[in-house]
Amino acid sequence: MKRVIVSDIFGYTDALQQLADGLDAQLIIDPYDGKCQHFANEQCAYQCFSEHMSIQRYSEKIAQSLMAVQQPVSLLGFSAGASAIWQYVCDMPHTDLPMISGALLFYPGQIRYLLDKQPQVTTNIIFAHTERHFNVSEVMATLDTKKQTEVHSVQALHGFMNPHSDNFDKQVYDTVMHGLKAIPSNACLSLFSW
Numbered sequence: 172m173k174r175v176i177v178s179d180i181f182g183y184t185d186a187l188q189q190l191a192d193g194l195d196a197q198l199i200i201d202p203y204d205g206k207c208q209h210f211a212n213e214q215c216a217y218q219c220f221s222e223h224m225s226i227q228r229y230s231e232k233i234a235q236s237l238m239a240v241q242q243p244v245s246l247l248g249f250s251a252g253a254s255a256i257w258q259y260v261c262d263m264p265h266t267d268l269p270m271i272s273g274a275l276l277f278y279p280g281q282i283r284y285l286l287d288k289q290p291q292v293t294t295n296i297i298f299a300h301t302e303r304h305f306n307v308s309e310v311m312a313t314l315d316t317k318k319q320t321e322v323h324s325v326q327a328l329h330g331f332m333n334p335h336s337d338n339f340d341k342q343v344y345d346t347v348m349h350g351l352k353a354i355p356s357n358a359c360l361s362l363f364s365w
Contacts, residue, residue: 172272172357173197173244177233177252179333180220182208186334193348195356200236202229213337220251226281229255234263237270245359246274249332253279261288268292273361278329280304286313295321295361299329323365
């Protein structure tokens, strides 16, 4: 099984590469074509993403990046990348279904605009316990009615898995990584349980 990581608005970073290496991920998809951006702060990353990308275009980038893959794929996404994965697994053509084993999404904030969609593969979503722009409990309640979807929240803030985020939480990061590393490499990361 090929493990694919889809980055947040920070894109490719050394920290993301370390996470990928720790999980034996074979591919990182990011908004900036693998170019490390070295943003000064989260606001600069957000502005750059907003100017050059959208969730729709990021979803299309995922589809394009996976076209050449010849083995089952487990998707792991963070924030904007997680929302783009959601859109992809909901809208992907049926020909892609056999290749996507499932998805694990961390704090996909933009998913709140995509609640009418239904994923076509097993999707496990982990939210921060609170979000500035929406009520996490309400979004989780809606998603909880979807087939093939599991939702959880963590006592941490949006960005808890990214050392570049103001909300990085080393303790939660270590706990998550321990759980992810325990999943055999031939199994889908959507098996992660909190």
